[in-house]
Amino acid sequence: MIDDDALRADIEKYPNLVRWFETCCQRYADASAFSCQGGTLTYAALNEHASHFASWLQRSPHLRPGDRIAIHLPNLLQFPVAVFGALKAGLVVVNTNPLYDRDELKHQFVDAGVKAVVTLANSAYLVEQVLPDTDIREVIVTQLADLHPFPKSVWINLQARYIRKIVPRYKIPNAVSFKSCLNKGQKHAYRPVEIERHQLAFLQYTGGVTGISKGVMLTHHSVLANITQLKTVMNQVCVPEEEVAIAPLPLYHIYSFVLNGLLMLENGAHVVLIINPRDTEGFVKEISRWRFTLFSGLNTLFVDLCQNQDFCGLDFSNLKVTVSGAMSLTRFTEGLWTEITGCPIQEGYGLTECSPVVAVHPPNETRRDDTVGPPVPLTEVKVVGTEGESLHPGEVGEIWVRGPQLMAGYWRQPELTRKTLREDGWLVTGDMGTLSDEGYIEVIDRKIEVIKTAGFDVYPSEVENLIACHPDVLECAVVGVPDDELGEVIKLFVVSRNRRLTVKAVREYCRERLTSYKVPKLVEFRAALPKTNVGKVIRRQIREEEISKQTKKRRHL
Template sequence: MSEHATAAILTGQPLEGLDDYASVMDVFRASIARFADKPAFSCMGQTLNYRDLDRLSKDFAAWLQNETSLEPGDRIAIQLPNVLQFPVAVFGAMRAGLVVVNTNPLYTEREMAHQFKDSGAKAILILANMADKLERVLERTDIKYVLVTELGDMHGFPKRQLINAVVKHVKKMVPKFSLPMAMSFRETLRRGRSLSCEDVVREAEDIAALQYTGGTTGVSKGTMLTHRNLVANMLQARAAIGPGLTDGGETIIAPLPVYHIYTFTVNCLFMMETGNHSILITNPRDLDNFVKELKKQPFTGFIGLNTLFNALCNRDDFKQLDFSRLKLTISGGMALTKAVAQRWEEITGCPVAEGYGMTETSPIVTFNPIDAIQLGTIGKPVAGTSLKVIDAEGNDLPLGEAGELCVKGPQVMKGYWNLPEETAKTLDDEGWVRTGDIAVLQEDGYVRIVDRKKDMIIVSGFNVYPNEIEDVVTGHPDVVEAAAVGVSDDGTGEAIKLFVVSRNQDLDAETLRDWCKRELTGYKVPKFIEFRDELPKTNVGKVLRRELRDSQGNTE
């Protein structure tokens, strides 16, 4: 820091309306009253309006209250892709006062067992496609109630039977499982219809969701997001994004998973607060069907990330779509490249507004103003949010100097679930959360991310932590030691490169990948593997990941 420079804090405009709502359900009830007959969520050609969402979530809450022993504050895991059951279950669980534990459907058994046990979840709603994994880990958890749903369950007859039959018998996507205690989600809704439901009153500081995020230790941590956190971020999104939208008049494409904090807040919560219509895309990797879905109705908004924008822009069928109503494109989850942003705007006529956030901040921290987008930045702090950057000693830095970005605001988490020491490392007594990202606060009020302090790797918007990969790989009997780093990749933003020291010269890359696939979700499996005689280390024996990142070597 220069001798005469003064420490700087960037602060967004005041946040209005936060005291009007004590909980997410207060916002939900207000939206139901305003937008009852407006479409809320659509998936695979089926639409629920806000009145439907109110009715079905009430049925689910009634079943939870009358036919289980679950109490307010108990956790329920929801392990679903983008299907209509997701918002019904989320709002039904919250009506009953439960804490939602969003769970990735791609998780391996090891990852599922850790999250379920750590959260203390007593109930789970799971897609039949991965129920066989649950069967194998159930005894290691505290789960008492298992609810199973199939992909087409929210559709009417006969489409429901057709979808479920194709998924199960033609595509063979539902492995056999035996869960005698399980009940179908449709049955809980049927039973709940005839039962009374009393919306449970939750306070602002009560936990609404446990959102799991990776840690530098390689063990995922439950981020405690309170009702106040989520309500604040809804209102912050309204202040930052809302001026360009018409309440109850937008159709927003939601291809990213709703269990991820990005889409959970933006589509499941913010778009609900504004009475808008989210089109849930169950499998965005199936680009052929994704583009066909986009043809079906004009859309006004698109929520995505860099790799998805890039993939779509490379397709001729996408270029032929009608973009005449598209007025909002939001990018998050990973860095937006200028080349992709420019190409998207050329094809669609709509600029991309990049924002920034993290699980610990519910997630939105900054956003590019729609009418003043500055590519290469993450925008300005949203309402009620303060930002500063600090040096290695924790000293505040002035504008223009790079340091670790810190965030303070009503969207900042309560802490990590049952991890007070980890919480203290990230969140200080004044409410500042350290992001681990290196940033510059610009004179014009915009913020630029220049590097990551942590060794986290971002693959297609998903956080991957090297220690978790290394822990799995070194469990192989032929591996002496291993180190994982991120390398640039045109397709996924970053790819995982693994450096391995082996005691068996015949060990090959494919064998190691197969080993990883047994323990790790697909996006965590290393793309490149390089064998070495030794790994560079510090004097105290810590592997120098940065040196490995900067090194050149043959990959397989």
């Protein structure tokens, strides 16, 4: 039984994330913290590099505590060094997707008021394009292997530039190399910064899957609270300095960042960073080198791996925890992964606005039906109806959350903050779901994605989860398409492994398993579905494409 008062005291134990980070690094100084592409940083080296980077930032004439710095990097050893160095200098970290196009990059830099950016040489040409429209005054450029030992670092960097030719030309006057920052910072003592726990630590942008990406203000306190809450769950199975965690999802995403970039440090785990999980062959080759105990991913990644023969042949005898988040986990995927690895998947639920975890299945407990587990400690969850009334167990309504891990609000959007974060402390999530008698949460779908057809509500995830069990279906998506008679009709998009699969066969499969109004009226086969860089299917984009098609047809009538 968890003592709530003791847990609250544990959250207040550290005044900020910097003190917590330094404590972890001192406790596990000689242990390996992060590895990537054959390079490894110990906890002591991680803290030392972070201090050197912080020292350089502190001496920049363009930066002051509270300014925003964008970390525009894939999963490299430089990522945690840059993040913790920025925090030690009192800056606010803006984790930025390295695969953003020019417009997306400009929007985030301008909206956040970014003053500095750490970018990879491979992406620097994009930063160059948007610089004139931003307030950025410091550009730090790193190369792939800057933190690898000599001469391996030189070979990898030269190979990237001249053999693989994956570093487009760029010209950024006054840009500074990351290695130069560390070298110059090393010559000056780092000056600790006074940071209050309720000051901003991260400006974390939402994925924008269901709308425009928003800057979520996460404080040192809210993130520390979530780390502490998750620690109580993971400590049931994690042994200090013995865990090896595979981190294939990008650290710029809040789910991977808190789990792999922060929580793992609490137990001195060794995190193996994967730069490009879409390169399945390279991914499998890398993880075959490790006797990994923890693995985090999401539904589409699990499916891709389970279809790879080399992955299926790996040794999974040490794997004791697999965590799924960021999107719904289908029963088909769960069963397939468990069959191949022997390790059940523990699904969790969270939002960027909750730093991010709200609930997770305890790792030593079998998953209950379609739930995502109970709320993490000190977290209240209720399901409410259309009038804000609390609903009974099993009734479908909107999920509301209250707890110490909630955001401070949306960046420069006070009206939206008031609508989402109520005065009584409840966060309106926009997710539909139910609560069981024991308090276990089932997340059904996003409220704005519920399909209303012929007076009925249809939840896309329910239909998708059923169709995903079809042996010939690789992945699928369900959206509502406007219809003059029914309001909306259900359209199913299928990626199939069998070219002979027909629309008739798919609809018949659905008729046998779904109530009539839930059966897709329209079915379309596609070679692929649009996804975020994390791998989450973007229903919004599919629906917008369909509406655009309808508009064009009407114009030609």
